[in-house]
Amino acid sequence: MPRRDPEALPAEVERDLAEIERALVAEAAPAAGTPAELALTLRDDRPAPAPGFAAELDRRAAAGFPRRARHRPRIAARPAFALAGAGALAVMVSVALLTGDGDRAGGPALPVAPEGDVATLERAAPEASPSPRAGSEAPAAQTAPVTPAVPGRAVERSAELQLATPADGLDEAAAGVVRTVDALGGYVVSSNVTGGGGGGQATFALRVPVARLGDAMARLSRLGDVRSRSESSQDLTGRVAAARERLDALRAERRGVLRQLAAATTPQETARARDRLRRLDARIARAQAARAELGRRAAFSSISVGIEADGPAAGGGAGAWTLGDAWRDALGVLRTALGGLLVALAAALPLAIVAAPLWAGRRALVARRRRTAQDAPA
Amino acid sequence: MKSPGRRSAGVTRTLAMPLSIRDQTSERLDVEALYRTSRDDVFAYAMTLLRDRSAAEDVTALAFERAFRRRRSYRPGRGSPRAWLFGIARNAALDELRRRGRTAALHAEPADEAPGPEDAADQGLRRAVVRQALAGLVPRDRELVGLKFHAGLSNAEIARVLGVSESNAGTQLHRAMRRLREACDATP
Numbered sequence: 001m002p003r004r005d006p007e008a009l010p011a012e013v014e015r016d017l018a019e020i021e022r023a024l025v026a027e028a029a030p031a032a033g034t035p036a037e038l039a040l041t042l043r044d045d046r047p048a049p050a051p052g053f054a055a056e057l058d059r060r061a062a063a064g065f066p067r068r069a070r071h072r073p074r075i076a077a078r079p080a081f082a083l084a085g086a087g088a089l090a091v092m093v094s095v096a097l098l099t100g101d102g103d104r105a106g107g108p109a110l111p112v113a114p115e116g117d118v119a120t121l122e123r124a125a126p127e128a129s130p131s132p133r134a135g136s137e138a139p140a141a142q143t144a145p146v147t148p149a150v151p152g153r154a155v156e157r158s159a160e161l162q163l164a165t166p167a168d169g170l171d172e173a174a175a176g177v178v179r180t181v182d183a184l185g186g187y188v189v190s191s192n193v194t195g196g197g198g199g200g201q202a203t204f205a206l207r208v209p210v211a212r213l214g215d216a217m218a219r220l221s222r223l224g225d226v227r228s229r230s231e232s233s234q235d236l237t238g239r240v241a242a243a244r245e246r247l248d249a250l251r252a253e254r255r256g257v258l259r260q261l262a263a264a265t266t267p268q269e270t271a272r273a274r275d276r277l278r279r280l281d282a283r284i285a286r287a288q289a290a291r292a293e294l295g296r297r298a299a300f301s302s303i304s305v306g307i308e309a310d311g312p313a314a315g316g317g318a319g320a321w322t323l324g325d326a327w328r329d330a331l332g333v334l335r336t337a338l339g340g341l342l343v344a345l346a347a348a349l350p351l352a353i354v355a356a357p358l359w360a361g362r363r364a365l366v367a368r369r370r371r372t373a374q375d376a377p378a
Numbered sequence: 379m380k381s382p383g384r385r386s387a388g389v390t391r392t393l394a395m396p397l398s399i400r401d402q403t404s405e406r407l408d409v410e411a412l413y414r415t416s417r418d419d420v421f422a423y424a425m426t427l428l429r430d431r432s433a434a435e436d437v438t439a440l441a442f443e444r445a446f447r448r449r450r451s452y453r454p455g456r457g458s459p460r461a462w463l464f465g466i467a468r469n470a471a472l473d474e475l476r477r478r479g480r481t482a483a484l485h486a487e488p489a490d491e492a493p494g495p496e497d498a499a500d501q502g503l504r505r506a507v508v509r510q511a512l513a514g515l516v517p518r519d520r521e522l523v524g525l526k527f528h529a530g531l532s533n534a535e536i537a538r539v540l541g542v543s544e545s546n547a548g549t550q551l552h553r554a555m556r557r558l559r560e561a562c563d564a565t566p
Contacts, residue, residue, distance in 0.1 A: 009545050013552045017533070020555075024527075035555050038508065038562070042527035045505050047425035049418060053435045060439065061413045065446040370472035374518040 154236040154298040157213055162306045163224030167199045170309035174202045176223040177305055184212040184219075186300065195309065202307040207300040220305060227308070236294050243291040250287055254280045407452040412459050413442055419460075419529040420467050426524030427471050427517055428478075437474050441467035461538035464531060468521070468539055475517060511561035519554035526551055 009017070016035045023036035024043060030036035049057070060066070165173045174193050181188055186208030193202040208216045221229070257280060261273035420441055424434035444466050452462050512520060525531045525539060537547035 009548055013549060016552055016555070017548050035552075035559070038555060038559055039527055041504060041508050042512070042523060043530075045508065046422040046528035047431075047434070049421040049435070049438070050431070053421075054417065057417060057439060057442070061410065061417075061442065061446075065443040067443065067447075366473075369476045370469065373472050373475040373478075374516065374521065 154240045154294065155210075156234045156236050156297040157210055157231070157301040158233075158303070159213065159217055159231040159301065160229070160304045160306075161217065161220055161226070162228040163220075163308070164227050165224040165307060165309045167309055169224070170195065170200050170202060170307060173223045173307050173309075174204075177202075177204050177206070177220060177307075180216060180219045180223075181206050181208060184208050184216050186212070186216065189302075199309045201309065202305075204303075204305040204307075206303040206305060208303060210299060210301045213301040213303070216301075216303060220303070224307060236298050240291070240294045240298070243287060243294055247284065247287040247291055250280060250284045254284065407449050407459055407462075409446055409449045412445065412463055416460060416463055417442070419531075420463065422528035423464065423467060423521075423524040424471050426512070426528050427521050428474060429513060429520075433474050433478070437467065437470045440470045444470070457538040458535055460531065461535040464525065464529065464535070464539045471521075507562050507565045508558070511558055511565055514561050515554070515557060519557055522547075522551050522554040523558065 008014075019030065019034065019036045020039045023030050023040055030040065163173065170193070174191075178188060178191075186206055189205040189207055191202065191204045194200050206216070217229070217231070254277065257273055257276045261270065261277065264270040264273055417438070421434055421438045424437040424441075425431065428434050428437065441463065445463050448466070452459065456462070457465075512523060515523070522536070525536045526533075531539065533548050533551065534544050536551070537544040540547060540550075542550070
């Protein structure tokens with residue numbers, strides 16, 4: 001953009017320029033030796049293009065001026081650009097390969113042990129996202145409650161569930177197990193997850209309140225294709241009663257020993273009573289533990305869950321490809337695309353940082369050379 | 379000093395051009411119209427600056443090629459289409475001038491337009507003197523002469539092309555004319 005010059009032109013300059021303009025427009029014959037006369041001489045002697053060149057240029061103009069090879073430097077002809085492009089491509093590919101392991105698909109936050117290793121997942125990843133397969137494959141019959149509780153009786157209930165997931169669905173299913181147990185007020189006793197990404201298996205030993213067993217089985221069944229399911233119950237009423245009676249008897253015996261200890265008159269009697277008391281205390285502790293264990297078995301149901309990730313990858317499971325699967329696939333594609341874009345940007349950023357000053361410097365150099373070219377002698 | 383069938387008509391056309399080469403409905407540049415009205419002017423400017431017909435033809439073709447390719451980069455608020463076009467042509471010409479200095483120097487072509495039989499002897503002599511004096515100017519002065527008298531740009535358009543103020547362009551033009559007159563006077 002031209003700069004505004006606050007300085008006025010000298011009177012002589014302004015007069016000569018005005019005279020030139022008048023001569024150019026009006027073709028008034030100026031006086032000999034004046035700037036206007038020189039201007040008209042210059043104007044009337046301007047170079048004209050050769051007819052052949054003008055015709056050729058007209059032809060090219062009609063064709064929209066396709067580029068000529070002379071003024072179209074090819075990328076391959078510029079080793080610096082070709083080298084920089086190849087380097088950028090290599091960096092991007094390397095980064096993509098380095099970050100493209102099995103975790104790229106965006107599995108749950110559960111830690112997955114290497115093949116053959118064991119990872120304990122108790123209380124892990126409560127924040128894991130809901131399984132997209134939920135509600136898609138669980139048969140309605142499997143949501144029926146387990147054996148109902150019988151009032152006044154202590155019953156231990158247990159269940160086994162074997163699930164199958166796609167090869168890349170193990171992590172999500174495992175996270176769903178943990179999340180389900182947490183939601184129902186239960187806990188994970190132990191868990192093993194082997195493999196991941198392209199397959200593997202997982203086993204869980206769970207405890208859930210006995211009243212929530214039916215709900216738990218229904219929810220867990222929705223985490224994959226149910227291969228097998230079994231439930232069992234064991235009446236513990238007799239064992240609980242026996243444990244209570246045994247504990248009562250031990251406590252009664254202890255009271256008797258305490259009375260003997262109080263009545264002891266010799267050191268030998270005292271020592272004998274104390275020795276019996278120690279042995280009774282140990283037996284009472286074991287009896288209490290056994291009774292508590294029976295109580296826990298009656299209060300919490302045990303669930304054994306096995307998950308086999310051996311099906312085809314996402315979208316190719318036994319069930320139909322649902323809208324939920326499509327949504328998950330779409331998210332996966334977007335996630336991968338965004339990841340790739342991020343990697344590309346990360347790779348391009350250093351190149352841009354290097355190239356920007358080079359580009360600016362080149363422009364400045366070209367402008368400077370153009371200026372100096374004008375000052376060269378004729 | 380009458381010159382038959384010459385530049386006055388072209389100059390008048392040139393001055394009216396900015397309105398005609400702009401698409402009135404969309405403000406888009408009609409580069410085809412710009413080509414039709416400026417082809418000879420661009421060549422004359424390049425020829426004056428470079429003093430080599432072949433190089434001037436190359437620069438002219440390259441300038442229009444670039445103008446066609448960059449037509450969407452034209453912004454009406456930044457000057458007339460002709461100023462935009464001559465900015466492109468100027469860069470191409472200066473690049474050519476730079477190449478010329480970097481490689482083997484080209485020899486300026488001798489004047490190829492001998493005075494016609496209808497020209498008076500003194501007029502032909504006068505033109506020869508002016509050509510010789512113009513050839514002796516530095517490229518910066520030749521460029522100003524070419525833009526003003528051979529391409530027919532206004533002082534405001536020259537200012538746009540050179541990136542200076544209009545008064546500065548006028549001052550530079552005046553100085554170039556003064557040096558040209560001095561060179562003419564010094565020519566035997």
